[in-house]
Amino acid sequence: MRKSFMLIITGLFIFLQCAPVPVTGRKQLNLIPESQILSLSYESYDNFLDSSKVVKGTADAEMVTRVGRNIQMAVEQYFRERRNLSHLRGFQWEYNLIQDTLVNAFAMPGGKVAVFTGILPLTMNEEGLAAVMGHEIAHAVANHGNERMSQLLLMQLGGIALSEALSSQPQLTKQLALTAFGVGAQIGVLLPYSRVHEKEADQLGITFMAMAGYNPEAAIEFWQRMQKREGPEVPEFLSTHPSDQARIESLKEYLPEAMKHYKPRAE
Ligand SMILES: [Zn+2]
Numbered sequence: 001m002r003k004s005f006m007l008i009i010t011g012l013f014i015f016l017q018c019a020p021v022p023v024t025g026r027k028q029l030n031l032i033p034e035s036q037i038l039s040l041s042y043e044s045y046d047n048f049l050d051s052s053k054v055v056k057g058t059a060d061a062e063m064v065t066r067v068g069r070n071i072q073m074a075v076e077q078y079f080r081e082r083r084n085l086s087h088l089r090g091f092q093w094e095y096n097l098i099q100d101t102l103v104n105a106f107a108m109p110g111g112k113v114a115v116f117t118g119i120l121p122l123t124m125n126e127e128g129l130a131a132v133m134g135h136e137i138a139h140a141v142a143n144h145g146n147e148r149m150s151q152l153l154l155m156q157l158g159g160i161a162l163s164e165a166l167s168s169q170p171q172l173t174k175q176l177a178l179t180a181f182g183v184g185a186q187i188g189v190l191l192p193y194s195r196v197h198e199k200e201a202d203q204l205g206i207t208f209m210a211m212a213g214y215n216p217e218a219a220i221e222f223w224q225r226m227q228k229r230e231g232p233e234v235p236e237f238l239s240t241h242p243s244d245q246a247r248i249e250s251l252k253e254y255l256p257e258a259m260k261h262y263k264p265r266a267e
Pocket of ligand 1: 135139193197198201240241
């Protein structure tokens with residue numbers, strides 16, 4: 001009796017925590033209050049920066065900041081137009097270029113973005129970089145970090161609250177966060193984004209890049225380059241973001257929708 005009562009309460013709790021994802025409207029399971037996810041994200045990002053070599057003042061570093069700001073403005077416009085700016089409450093946008101041969105990039109919850117120098121030969125130019133940053137920022141905007149962290153807490157710690165997990169198992173919980181937020185390469189654990197998350201990040205990402213004035217076709221070209229990339233080693237970025245023909249086909253299918261938002265930059 002008591003058990004079934006608890007199940008009903010848990011079910012109700014889960015129902016109440018299901019929020020729709022922007023654009024696709026899919027209901028997602030976020031068990032963790034957004035404020036807690038953001039403070040965990042900001043702490044993890046600061047630790048990450050402390051243990052990394054941040055590039056400052058170069059043309060590439062300036063390009064990362066410029067693309068980040070342009071996409072941030074597009075994201076803000078997107079939510080303003082939908083009268084839903086509160087979706088971005090608590091965001092503290094930041095973009096950094098990291099000196100590292102790893103082929104990687106990520107955006108943690110709240111808009112904390114890192115691009116590794118190792119991915120620049122594959123992004124090739126500013127539009128290619130906008131494709132990667134648009135995709136990563138879309139993961140952050142669609143709250144995929146919270147959803148992945150909720151799933152990891154359920155699997156690893158039986159679904160206890162984040163604050164409880166942090167006080168009982170701080171080290172493990174922080175590692176789970178890095179894995180959930182796509183930073184796992186640093187701790188040797190890479191958790192691929194699900195196909196559902198990838199599709200959402202692709203669609204939202206090319207919408208944001210188009211609104212920011214970058215031709216969304218560059219995203220298709222970038223993923224084609226990733227797909228063709230030869231060599232025995234799978235780059236970190238491909239471990240978390242598998243590239244296959246299905247992704248490219250689905251991007252092509254969504255392209256006309258994204259093109260409606262595209263106004264080339266004046267410069
Ligand atoms: Zn992704």
